Amino acid sequence: MSVQDxxxxxxxxxxxxxxxxxxxxxxxxxxxxxxxxAVTKADxxxxxxxxxxxxxxxxxxxxxxxxxxxxxxxxVSGAIGGHLIARHALRDKS
Amino acid sequence: MTDPWIAFDLTLAGGMLxxxxxxxxxxxxxxxxxxxxxxxxxxxxxxxxxxxPDVALAEAAVGxxxxxxxxxxxxxxxxxxxxxxxxxxPIAMVAGVLSLIIxxxxxxxxxxxxxxxxxxxxxxxxxxxxxxxxxxxxxxxLNFRSYDTLLEIAVLSAALAIMLMLGSKPLSPRPxxxxxxxxxxxxxxxxxxxxxxxxxxxxxxxxxxFQAAAVLAAGGIVxxxxxxxxxxxxxxxxxxxxxxxxxxxxxxxxxxxxILTSEMLRYxxxxxxxxxxxxxxxxxxxxxxxxxxxxxxxxxxGTTA
Amino acid sequence: xxxxxKTEFSDIAQSAPAPDLLNEKPALxxxxxxxxxxxxxxxVFAVIVLAAMWWMLNPGDLFSWIIGGPTVALAVAAVLVxxxxxxxxxxxxxxxxxxxxxxxxxxxxxxxxxxxxxxPWHILQPVFVTRETSLPDGPPRWILxxxxxxxxxxxxxxxxxxxxxxxxxxxxxxxDLPELENRIRDLxxxxxxxxxx
Numbered sequence: 157m158s159v160q161d162x163x164x165x166x167x168x169x170x171x172x173x174x175x176x177x178x179x180x181x182x183x184x185x186x187x188x189x190x191x192x193x194a195v196t197k198a199d200x201x202x203x204x205x206x207x208x209x210x211x212x213x214x215x216x217x218x219x220x221x222x223x224x225x226x227x228x229x230x231x232v233s234g235a236i237g238g239h240l241i242a243r244h245a246l247r248d249k250s
Numbered sequence: 251m252t253d254p255w256i257a258f259d260l261t262l263a264g265g266m267l268x269x270x271x272x273x274x275x276x277x278x279x280x281x282x283x284x285x286x287x288x289x290x291x292x293x294x295x296x297x298x299x300x301x302x303p304d305v306a307l308a309e310a311a312v313g314x315x316x317x318x319x320x321x322x323x324x325x326x327x328x329x330x331x332x333x334x335x336x337x338x339x340p341i342a343m344v345a346g347v348l349s350l351i352i353x354x355x356x357x358x359x360x361x362x363x364x365x366x367x368x369x370x371x372x373x374x375x376x377x378x379x380x381x382x383x384x385x386x387x388x389x390x391x392l393n394f395r396s397y398d399t400l401l402e403i404a405v406l407s408a409a410l411a412i413m414l415m416l417g418s419k420p421l422s423p424r425p426x427x428x429x430x431x432x433x434x435x436x437x438x439x440x441x442x443x444x445x446x447x448x449x450x451x452x453x454x455x456x457x458x459x460f461q462a463a464a465v466l467a468a469g470g471i472v473x474x475x476x477x478x479x480x481x482x483x484x485x486x487x488x489x490x491x492x493x494x495x496x497x498x499x500x501x502x503x504x505x506x507x508x509i510l511t512s513e514m515l516r517y518x519x520x521x522x523x524x525x526x527x528x529x530x531x532x533x534x535x536x537x538x539x540x541x542x543x544x545x546x547x548x549x550x551x552g553t554t555a
Numbered sequence: 556x557x558x559x560x561k562t563e564f565s566d567i568a569q570s571a572p573a574p575d576l577l578n579e580k581p582a583l584x585x586x587x588x589x590x591x592x593x594x595x596x597x598x599v600f601a602v603i604v605l606a607a608m609w610w611m612l613n614p615g616d617l618f619s620w621i622i623g624g625p626t627v628a629l630a631v632a633a634v635l636v637x638x639x640x641x642x643x644x645x646x647x648x649x650x651x652x653x654x655x656x657x658x659x660x661x662x663x664x665x666x667x668x669x670x671x672x673x674x675p676w677h678i679l680q681p682v683f684v685t686r687e688t689s690l691p692d693g694p695p696r697w698i699l700x701x702x703x704x705x706x707x708x709x710x711x712x713x714x715x716x717x718x719x720x721x722x723x724x725x726x727x728x729x730x731d732l733p734e735l736e737n738r739i740r741d742l743x744x745x746x747x748x749x750x751x752x
Contacts, residue, residue, distance in 0.1 A: 177669030184672060189722040190681050193668050193710055200705065201665030218614045225611070229440055235701040236433040242712040242722060243427055428714050432697040435637055439630040443605055446626025447612045450619050469633065479636050531622065 164212035171205030174198045188245045196238035200231050259299060266292045279328075283321045290314030304387040304458065307448070311464030316541050319471060323545055327419040383453040383526055391458065400500050403533065407497045410540050414490075418547030420482070423475045434476045441469030449534050453523065459530040463537035470542040481546055493543055496536025503529055593642065601634045602627065640693045649742040656738055657702060664707040671724065682726050683712065686719050688736065695739050702739070706730050 181194025207227045211220035253259075269292060273285035290313035297306035337345070374386045381389035391399050445466035452458030473479040481489050503517075503525065510518050517525040605627045613619035671677050690696050700711040703721060708728030713720035723729055740746070 174665055174669055177665075177672045181668060181672035186679055187681065189710060189712060190679050190724055193708070193722075193724050194672055196704055196710070197661070197664045197668045197707075198672070201662060204661075218611060221611045225440075225608070229436070231705075232433065232436045232701075235704045236429050238704055239429050239700065239711050240426060242710055243714075246712050246720065428692075429697060429700055429711075431637065432694070432701075435634070438633045438637065439601070439605055440608070442630035442633050443608050443612070443626060446609070446622050446629075449626075450613065450622040473633070473636060478638070527622070531625070 160212060160215065164209045166209070167212065168206050168209030171202045171209060174202030174205065178202065189242055192238045192242055196234050200234050203227055203230055255299070262292060262296055262299065266296065279325050280322075283318060283325060286321065287314045287318035290318065304385075304461075307461045308458075308464075311461050311468075316464050316467060316545075319468075320541075320545060323421070323547075327547070381522060381526075383523060385452060385454050385458075388452050388458055388526065388530075400497075400504065403497045403500055403537070406537065406540055407494065410493055410543055413544060413547070421474070421546050423477055426476060430476045431478075434472050434478060437472055438469045441465050441472070445469070445534060445538070449530055452530060453527060459533040460537060462530075462534045463541060466534060466538035467541035467545070470538060471545055474542065474546060481543070489539055489543060492536055492539040494536075496533045496540070499532045499536070500529065593639070596642065597639055598631060598635070601631045605630045605634075643694050644744045645742060646744040649744065653738055653742040657705075660702075660707065661705045664705055667707040667728075668724070679724060680726065682723050684721050684723060684729065686721060686732055688717050688719055688732070690736050690739060691745070692717075695743050695745065698739050698742070699735065702735060703730060706735075 175198070178194045178198035181198060182191045185191045185194055204227050207223040211223050214220065214223075266289065269285055269289045273282050273289055276282045276285060290309060293313060294306045294310040297303070297309055374390060378384065378386055378389055383389050445462040448462040448465060449459060452462070470479075474481065507517060606623075609619070609623040609627055613623065671679065688696060688699060690699055696714075696717075700714060700719065703709045703711045703719070707730075708724045709730050710722040710724075711719055712722045721730075
């Protein structure tokens with residue numbers, strides 16, 4: 157295994173830790189809003205780390221750019237999707 | 251030496267059974283739909299494990315994505331929440347016996363199947379260079395077995411025609427607040443580009459018209475939900491035309507092939523790739539319009555059930 | 556793509572005061588005659604960004620433009636269906652500074668929420684707070700709301716004009732709103748209103 161492989165895999169493993177944190181948060185946190193914190197923030201970083209690890213393994217600029225595009229699209233969807241769910245939940249409550 | 255993936259595969263298979271059971275056992279329609287969508291995602295993952303990324307993409311985009319959206323839309327149109335009563339025991343008995351017969355027949359078919367008949371991959375590989383494309387799945391769908399694809403499009407068009415005739419409760423999207431516009435500004439143009447990419451990729455790698463159409467339809471649904479585009483206000487006739495053009499175009503290709511090569515759905519030699527890309531592009535736009543139209547429901551103002 | 560939502564647009568329909576939020580009339584696209592040059596700039600900008608995206612997905616494949624050309628055209632048409640917003644001036648150095656700040660804060664936010672999730676003795680005491688923003692409507696405010704959602708401890712739950720309902724996972728973790736606003740002003744080359752502390 158080269159240094160590159162170890163770095164890539166290491167970063168991806170770190171990413172899965174954040175995904176796990178997001179899932180634990182969904183199960184443990186008391187209300188919909190707090191759960192959204194877990195999903196939006198932890199999963200966003202988890203995906204960023206997995207994309208980063210994969211691009212290190214791929215060692216190709218265009219593959220890295222594609223992975224970056226995937227991350228951007230999911231980050232935008234995650235942040236705004238989280239807001240939309242919170243907004244809906246708030247209006248249902250009142 | 252066991253396959254290191256075996257633990258993952260077993261978890262996946264077990265998870266699919268659990269999710270399928272939860273979807274069937276749930277009494278709340280919303281929960282059922284969410285479980286169904288989850289089942290679609292797990293099914294998509296298992297297609298990846300079976301080395302069928304094309305089917306995985308289609309399952310994720312169509313099975314989990316668009317079908318889920320259509321089911322949720324249907325749920326919101328229902329006047330009463332559907333209540334499920336426990337079936338009477340004679341019906342339950344008959345259903346149980348029939349299910350057992352089907353399971354038995356499938357099991358018997360699997361056990362009695364000759365080993366060599368596991369797919370057409372060899373037959374396809376031999377003739378792949380004649381198909382005009384390098385992705386075997388696209389070659390089968392649009393060249394060797396294009397008749398099947400033609401019939402699939404016909405089924406989709408028939409579904410849309412029936413829905414338009416029956417009419418439906420018009421879509422009344424809720425206001426989604428100021429942050430939906432930036433979301434649409436990023437997602438809608440990206441979905442168009444990614445649909446085009448999947449379409450172009452289909453000739454040589456996993457991808458193709460149906461996956462592209464599902465992504466394109468999703469972009470359209472974002473436009474419609476954000477009330478940036480109301481297909482009922484204008485262009486109703488144009489949209490119906492686009493929906494119909496997939497089937498009509500395919501039929502024209504079939505007739506054209508008959509005239510040019512004296513064989514139905516055979517493409518002129520040397521031009522296979524051009525024909526396939528043209529058909530796929532037309533199908534993508536048309537199927538996307540059909541899926542979005544199925545989501546919107548009535549395309550004419552004032553047509554309610 | 557990340558550039559895109561920063562440099563373009565503001566929702567014209569949004570600037571109208573929203574009456575009762577539950578009974579908002581569907582915002583009809585209000586067509587305002589745009590100066591032709593703005594419209595042209597918008598089209599050129601969209602073509603450049605979307606063509607770059609296609610090229611990135613199909614590097615060096617000239618034949619792919621057979622599909623890519625019509626695809627980019629369709630995508631530009633989709634952009635034009637969406638309402639335009641006031642053109643923004645993004646400062647490049649401001650973008651670099653903001654991206655760096657944003658990335659570090661995103662990582663901190665994720666670590667914070669992960670520690671809360673994994674700590675079995677931690678009890679959440681979430682609260683809602685309402686804050687007014689002094690940023691103008693359009694891209695600056697959009698960036699603010701999305702940054703708040705990814706920053707440690709805060710989530711934009713509702714927006715009514717300039718007033719934001721923010722959900723805090725911990726009352727002590729209130730973000731420094733004026734500081735964040737100043738960073739966004741720096742990004743969009745807007746004049747700093749508040750004397751920064």
